[in-house]
Amino acid sequence: MTALRNHNCNYISNVKINFKFDGKSYFAYEGDTIASALLRNNIRLVGRSFKYHRPRGIYTCGIEEPNALVQIISEHNEPNTRATIKRVYDGMVITSQNRWPSLSYDFGAINNILSPIFSAGFYYKTFMGPKGFWKNIYEPLIRRSAGLGKPPKNFRSKSIHQNHNTDILIIGAGLSGLIAARKFVNTKYKVLMIEQDSFLGGILKNSNKVDTINGLNSSEWLEETEKLLSKAQNIKILRNTLVTTYNFTNHFVALEDKFAGKKIDLNKSELTLHKIRTSNTILCNGHIERFISFRNNDLPGVMLASSFEKYIHRYGVVPEERPVIFTNNSSSMSLLNSMLSLGCKPEAYVDSRKNEEIETDIKKILKENNIPSYFEAEIEGCDGNKKIEKITIRKGKIFIKIKSSMLCVSGGYNPDIHLFTQSKGLLKWDKNIASFKPDTPFQKTLTLGSVSGNYNFNKLCDEINEKLSFLNTAKLDFEIKLNVSNKYSIKELWETKSKINSNWSKSFIDLHNDVTIKDLKQAISEGFDRIEHLKRYTTNSMGTDQGKISSINSLAVVSKLLKKEISEVGTTTYRPPYAPLSFAAIAGRSTYEFYDPQRKTSIHSWHLKNNAVFEDVGQWKRPWYFKTHDKETMHQAVQRESKMLRENSGILDGSTLGKIEIKGRDALEFMNLMYTNAFTKMKPMTSRYAMMLGEDGMIKDDGIICKLSDQHFIATTTSSGAPKVLAHMEEYLQTEWPHLQVYLNSITEQFSTFNISGPKTREIMRKVFPNIDFSNEAFPFMSFKNFDYKDTKIRIMRASFTGELGYEIYISPKYGLELWEEMFSCGREFNLIPYGTETMHLLRAEKGYIVIGQETDGTVTPIDLNYNWMIGKNKKDFIGKRSLSRPDTSREDRKQLVGLSPINKTDTIEEGQHIVELNELPKKIKNPIKYLGHVSSGYYSPNLNHSIGLAMIRGGKNLLGKKFFVTVSGKTKNIPVEVVNPVFVDPENKRLIS
Amino acid sequence: MTEITSTSGVNITQKYYHQIIIRGNGLEKFNNIIEEKTSIKPPLKNLEIKYDSNYLFGKNSFDQWSLILITKKDHQQILNLVSSINTNENMLASDYSHGQAYFEIEGENKEIFLNKLTHFDLREEKFPKSTMAQTTIARIECSIYNLGNKFVITCNKSYEDYFQKRLKDTALLSNAS
Amino acid sequence: MIIIKCPYCGERDQSEFSNGGEAHVVRPNNPESLSDKDWGEYVFFRNNPKGIFYERWVHSHGCKKWFNAVRNTSTDEILKIYKLKEKRPEITEFKNCLKSPSGEPKVGSGNFTVKK
């Protein structure tokens, strides 16, 4: 068991670094993956399997790895990292997963002994009783043993996104990708080429199949090509970037590892997620080798043949000097070549093909080098304790046992169809390569090289020239000389027969999820005879590798069991991502503080300085209340603000209110259709509270409408409703009433808006605006005027949401803060206070004014609110009108708005509680208890000195004066209340119009 | 002018301009009125912009224009212009001056930089010089004007703070690796 | 993610648009004259075909303009985009577009990957 170094490898440096695996220090070279480094150190056992905790090693040399998943402790415990992809760096700390207490002595391995019981569907058939056992005993146990790695720790990412728009996307910079790219050098096409590895070359660097291209040896040709491509202005290459997702309309997602082989610096972006939109896609992403199932085909030491070869050429490590090779196809010749050229000789060569089917070149090499060869033979199985020790070959009826610690397996090559099928392209079974290959693309997708099922080097250039001929590129021809035979031949072989028929013997079909061929057989016998059922019942190909090296095998095995054609069996659905994709990268920077944009008013800095506590309203930050000192609670602050305002005056930053300017010949008609109110008789320069419904008759939004003229209106909307209202208006204008000449502009942002109200307000306004007449006569309630102010204009409207004398001031944000401060310096002597949304809500509730989204919930009509006066009776039509007369909306016993007053004045009416007829509730409610409705708003009124409530209750209009009970959260005793008029303060509106 | 960030190949500054949004039918009479009021011939082609050192006039869509005035002006002047346009029954002009934030982005890497924040196709063929577009950048709605050597981006003022931070964050992180 | 060609702004990512459901549903001229059932139909019922669908989109994060599209809902392919004022294209125009390469039948959700 020793690994050698291949000194001819150019892709790995000589710089030695150190890392830790399961507590022990090892060396590696810069450029190593965890897997190549472990192999270099002769480590074969790297993890335990998912279900049976069987010892597992390194099976492949790439993204398809099903076994070698490790946890990176030095990177916030990153779990389930593929050792075959992740680069090592100096000081990296790694542990194995899914074992306890240690990798070699794993307690969970008992599952392997119990495995005959843990057959497919095991969980569904047991653990059903006695009652409570599932919840308290079985499930917690199952959970504890589930999962692979441990959860990560203390992590916050800074990954960024990069969008691309391009003409041509080439995925894979292997031989075919590079040739294709060379055709585009200095053409008019913008080309993006993406390669998952840090080096270009694909098969050229992963094997020694190719000898020369146009007379250059393959590394020289690579160098020439790289130079050519990097000089081309129109071509961009991304390395260390894996394409994971092929969406509709040629949209892609690819993940770039910015720190491949380096320690992550958390102040930087560790990953870049590329989002790509392209006109044409060229898939050159190659092939994936598959395995063959045999007894114990999961033992550490079993490795795919081409992966073994890749370790030699790409990472300069020969994992084992004398492995056994097992194949059913012609491709292992290059492995033989590679090994022999380094002076290593395989222990044996086992080929399932018949003597006459095997290439003469291969036979020649075997003979010349005296390699024990077995044709028309297969591996029966292998044995060993946590590693291969003995390999059994079956040749006819004879069994031959060979000692070796490694077994290189090749079951043939599958075109890597994952991305192609994600794009919804159709596949076809190709007998010659015994695999599925792309057939009909659904999008503008081309496949070149081995992904297209073309395993013939000599036909590669023809294929590329032909398939790209529709584009304006020159023909390219390369003469590719090989070290191996060009012919690819394969004989189907999916599983070998085990000579031991034990309950414990296992041939795996899915290594990751520990699915055996036996499981498939059992599932079929139970009636799960569709491939999708088999997948779900056995969890076949549902692991983190998504069955990359095994799914075609399982289809083949199943088709044999069902006696069907493999194309009849079909595949399961390929879904993104191609390989597990980092959540951090998907999220990008639009998370944490950037999760959603924040909107701030022009007064924001003042609010901060004055200890505002903010509330999120849509994307806006609005002052919720202001703290006068650190210890002041929200309740105290709101009580103080509310009282002060009704005594003196208060001012609210209302800049977030939506504002829409409506103008045009037919503006009046339009407004009459959009709102319930009638605007025809309304005088210019006056304003009106208005209600907007949906076609279902339910309240959508409300606001104040200012009429400048019949052709010109300004509407205000709720803060969070603003975009919806504008969109709603635009929709009707464009789609239903294009004959109306009306134009709309959102002017929300063009004004800072202040709502000032309270008995002292007029005095303050006079002081701030000494030239304006604020008398009742000159400036009546619900009127507005424009005034000059500095080099701008302001609009002042007499309106109020608190029930006090009030004005709304609209001013350019340029002067917003200045004026706001001015108001405070003038208002100081009148005890002017700033107040927030909570106080606003309290004060309006005292007046019985509703809030959209609080009294209304999408099921409330204006009639339910007793707002019949807002409905233009004589209007023939407005949006939602017809719905108000449907049987249900005209019912008498709908939920209607009322006020609630506690009979016992110290009781608190809680928002969200319900109105019932019982004074007490049972402790445990078994049968539903009838209720009349719910408390939509509940506040402690500092002005009445008791709790008040607004409520929506059944038939409320007729219940004035009746007594009911309101539930209390967490208590069984309800509080008695009286149904009252919802206007608690100043029902005659004396204050309002004072 | 406030410098927001200046990193390898990208230079972003915030500017303070005036702006008017005009709505109307875009027919000949409309164009004449606009020209008469503003002394600028409005762009006629959809998405076209006209500009010099004093103004930037873009046609956002078939019935909407935005006029950005680059040189410093009295607000009153703008408001007068707005109300004089508004004397026409079937036109709507709204002052957008102080409700918008204006950013200019220059430098050879400006496209790559912006494409970290938007999917918008900035390629010359798709977004030629002297045109404008409305799209989303950093998750907010923006207008973007292509002046060839630079892009002018405008968004609602309430996002100013957020947008600045996103720009800086992107510059910092893309610089780093 | 679909790419949609706004008739006014050009090709943009679908995330800039909002879908407005079935197209060519005209708001009744005189709602009061409708029966409850008919009015309910107008408010709540929209076609939901698998295959050719006439629908509305609005470029909500762009120019804010509405337009119509014909889309194959069994493949998401947009077959035609036209302005509101333009005539509704005849369904016969799209007869040949109904099958996706994945062999998606008219009724059925099959996720086929293999050519039959």
Next chain:
Amino acid sequence: MKKKYSIASIVKNSFSNNERWEKMWRNPNPKKHYDVIIVGGGGHGLGTAYYLAKEHGVKNIAVIEKGWLGSGNTGRNTTIIRSNYLWDESAYLYDHAVKLWENLSEDLNYNMMFSQRGVLNLAHNEHDIKEIKRRVSANRLNGLDTMWLDKNEVKDLVPIMNTDNLRYPVLGAAYQPRGGVARHDAVAWGYAMRADELGVDIIQNCEVKGIKTDNYKVEGVETTKGFIKSKKIGVVASGHTSVLAATAGIRLPLQSRPLQALVSEPIKPVINTVVMSNAVHAYVSQSDKGELVIGAGTDGYNSFTQRGGYDVIEETVRAIVELYPIFGKMKMLRQWGGIVDICPDASPIISKCDVEGLYFNCGWGTGGFKATPGSANVFAHTIAKDEPHKINAPFALSRFSDGRLIDEHGAAAVAH
């Protein structure tokens, strides 16, 4: 029950190499005629057949499924089960289901792995708090176990949750301890097995092409395996229901939209409760196998493709990473979509229609898995008795004319 599963049966079979298990269900050819045909072999359809046979003694039933059992939304949902709906009608319906869930594994002798690990609905702003408190109070009066938890209590249940340092902080949550998750596929398989035992013909790979009616009466279904006669037809085809209804000349107020979900790679237990957040669109639970099961939002357009836009996935993952920063170090293993049938009021339709003998159970949209046993149970009643059970009476099609909607939008933006 013929097939009896237990640890004993498992051990016994293990000795015969697990080669002697019985078939879960037959694969019959369709007969010419059935008393009741159920179109759609999802959980609701199979359950309906089971209850029709078991509780109403109907003998001659077929379930016709165009793909494989559970290939619709039953096999692709995030499996969240809860009953804390706002309106009484919904609360009764969904809690009827939860009560059935609680005994379903024993009832069918098939482990559905119904795991009552509790469901949290997070509040991120004042509006959420108000909405949730109202719901908690209404639920309480309806006898449900929903409660309000403050931020610290939420944090105790889910310690890895980031509650403060985020754009929309977690301010509290509604918590329903009886809520949880179940193993989706097992639901279809369990019902199918027991329905089959009671004589129901489960016919897979048979697509109903049209419903034949004559003079407002159903006559049967046209299928890819020929015409099959029946006087009663129950359509339970989720996303495809309106397409089928159209063949009988019936219009339904449904829109079919993609709804997506995703799973992470499996890890050791890290989150023990189901957490839902409407405001930031993040629905997450951890399965018994260890993967995080994450639900996304619906795509904004009609589609029958069983896949949605990548932007929706991105939205969801942003929210997940925001709420649980450590999940940033984890990876998405697979994403997929289903086609959900969305009703204007976000409530289902379980109803007769103008055509005699034609019944619909649809409109479950994004949240019908939780209702499976309850819905199947009352739908069986509706078909057998030709009149609704009192629980599903309010869910009639006629509500769209008279306006008696059951608007659950407020209660759930996406009602997983």
